[in-house]
Amino acid sequence: xxxxxxxxxxxxxxxxxxxxxxxxxxxxxxxxxxxxxxxxxxxxxxxxxxxxxxxxxxxxxxxxxxxxxxxxxxxxxxxxxxxxxxxxxxxxxxxxxxxxxxxxxxxxxxxxxxxxxxxxxxxxxxxxxxxx
Amino acid sequence: xxxxxxxxxxxxxxxxxxxxxxxxxxxxxxxxxxxxxxxxxxxxxxxxxxxxxxxxxxxxxxxxxxxxxxxxxxxxxxxxxxxxxxxxxxxxxxxxxxxxxxxxxxxxxxxxxxx
Numbered sequence: 001x002x003x004x005x006x007x008x009x010x011x012x013x014x015x016x017x018x019x020x021x022x023x024x025x026x027x028x029x030x031x032x033x034x035x036x037x038x039x040x041x042x043x044x045x046x047x048x049x050x051x052x053x054x055x056x057x058x059x060x061x062x063x064x065x066x067x068x069x070x071x072x073x074x075x076x077x078x079x080x081x082x083x084x085x086x087x088x089x090x091x092x093x094x095x096x097x098x099x100x101x102x103x104x105x106x107x108x109x110x111x112x113x114x115x116x117x118x119x120x121x122x123x124x125x126x127x128x129x130x131x132x
Numbered sequence: 133x134x135x136x137x138x139x140x141x142x143x144x145x146x147x148x149x150x151x152x153x154x155x156x157x158x159x160x161x162x163x164x165x166x167x168x169x170x171x172x173x174x175x176x177x178x179x180x181x182x183x184x185x186x187x188x189x190x191x192x193x194x195x196x197x198x199x200x201x202x203x204x205x206x207x208x209x210x211x212x213x214x215x216x217x218x219x220x221x222x223x224x225x226x227x228x229x230x231x232x233x234x235x236x237x238x239x240x241x242x243x244x245x246x247x
Contacts, residue, residue, distance in 0.1 A: 035204075039208050042204070043236075046243070050243040052177075053184060054246075056177055059180075090159065093156075
């Protein structure tokens with residue numbers, strides 16, 4: 001009897017394009033995406049770090065580079081990636097300690113992670129790119 | 133007959149722990165960095181350099197970069213283990229990432245100890 005139950009075609013809810021992701025899954029995927037993005041852009045970040053700390057001439061080159069709107073946009077994205085990875089990472093550390101595992105809390109902290117990282121990105125981004 | 137399945141080299145827990153310890157180091161650095169940045173009298177090239185030239189901040193910054201590279205190694209390796217199935221390609225990608233990160237560590241040291 002159990003065999004017939006197994007043989008019956010059942011829907012497999014594994015198609016990422018079909019299933020609706022719960023919010024914590026969304027935060028988790030963004031954690032991976034932001035981490036991968038930061039890794040890929042590491043040479044750019046190290047270059048900026050090095051040139052900004054080099055001679056005054058090289059620091060000027062760094063400032064000129066950052067003045068480019070496209071570079072600003074990329075840095076804005078990286079700023080979000082760092083902040084999201086930071087906030088979601090802290091959430092995962094709490095989950096590791098079995099804190100906030102119930103669905104209601106997990107959903108709430110997911111919203112907090114998304115909201116706080118976006119808010120900080122706008123605040124710090126505006127400070128960095130519009131004013132100075 | 134009972135068949136025992138031997139899995140892995142038991143590096144799982146060590147890497148899991150390392151990823152969290154390095155995360156804590158980076159989080160701590162981030163807080164210290166933001167506080168130092170806010171305490172700068174003015175955002176000039178000299179002040180920016182002086183911020184990292186102090187012994188404590190230089191050490192902490194280097195620790196941050198090393199933690200980041202170790203953290204990135206575990207994270208990127210996990211991504212490859214999830215999505216890249218052919219062993220040869222995965223091995224090649226792992227090698228490239230590992231060598232890149234070792235190079236970055238040297239680069240970070242050179243930036244900080246040139247100050």
